[in-house]
Amino acid sequence: MRLLVVEDDLPLAEALVTLLTSSGYAVDCVHDGASAEALVAAEQFDLVILDLNLPEMDGLSVLRAMRARANQAAVMILTARGAAEDRVRGLDLGADDYIAKPFDVREFEARVRSILRRHAGLRSATVTLGALSLDLTARQFVLAGQPLDLPPRERALLELLLTRSGKVVTKEAIVQSLTSLDDMLSDNAIEQYVSRLRRRIAPCGLSLRTVRGIGYLLEKAQESR
Known part of the structure; x- marks a missing residue:
């Protein structure tokens, strides 16, 4: 999953990038609204974490421009402006969630996971395909009843393939989801x-097929054609 943090408080921005990167997300970060507006117009993100009080262009204007272009990336507003009027304006403009500063890190992480599940069309916090399951809350795989420990990139790739199991995932989608601008x-x-x-995964009845010239497909082995 690829995330964008838009925050002009540099220590907070750095802390959020560190937190989200350690959770396995690909994270980009900018510190003003104009840069954010240009970046979301040029790149694809699964979630934009957006401050409201930004230099050059405020967060609500960034959000308004995104939705005017039919950009469907999820948006979490993260701001010190916690008045009901501000929350209503943000939600009416198309934000998916709103969390006020200061915030509890555990709540922030839970809200990120919840938004990403909803946008992926996942109703449950657990995704299962045959002997493979993923707890989206703990970001932990279990294969044939045993924890499956993977390096960060392989874990992120398997999460992408599993949450889209039965569908071909293109190489372009993999690059888009797993990398930030610096990667x-x-x-x-x-x-x-x-x-x-x-x-x-092959010994446990799962197939990861190469669809030549397109990408990859994760499915049960008996469903392979």
């Missing part, structure tokens, strides 16, 4: 991650 992810690297995941 690079080559086709060879993706193929290596897929190969490692394939070896881990």
Whole structure:
């Protein structure tokens, strides 16, 4: 999942990026509204965490511009402006959630997970395919009854494939979801991650198929064609 933090309080922005990156998200960060508006127009994000009191362009204007372009990225407003009027304006403009500063880190993380589940169309906090399951709250995989520990990139890739199981996930979607602007992810690297995941899950009745020229498909082995 790719997230954008828009926050002009530099220590807070750094803390949020560190927190979200440690949870396995690809995170970009900007500190003013104009930069945020330009970035969301050029790139795709699963969630934008948006302060309201920003230099150059306020957060509500950024949100209004996003929705005017039919940008459907989830938006969490994060601000010290906690009055009901501000919350109503933000929600009416298309924000998905609103959390006021100061906030509890655990609540913040839970709200991020909840928003991402809703936007992925997931009703439950657990996603299962055959012997593989993912607890989206703990971000923990279980394979054939045993915890499946993976390096961060492979974990993020398997989460993307599992939450879209039965659908082909393109290489472009993988790069978009797993990398920030400061990262690079080559086709060879993706193929290596897929190969490692394939070896881990194949003995448990799951197939990770290459759809030539398009991407990858995670499914039960007996469903392979």
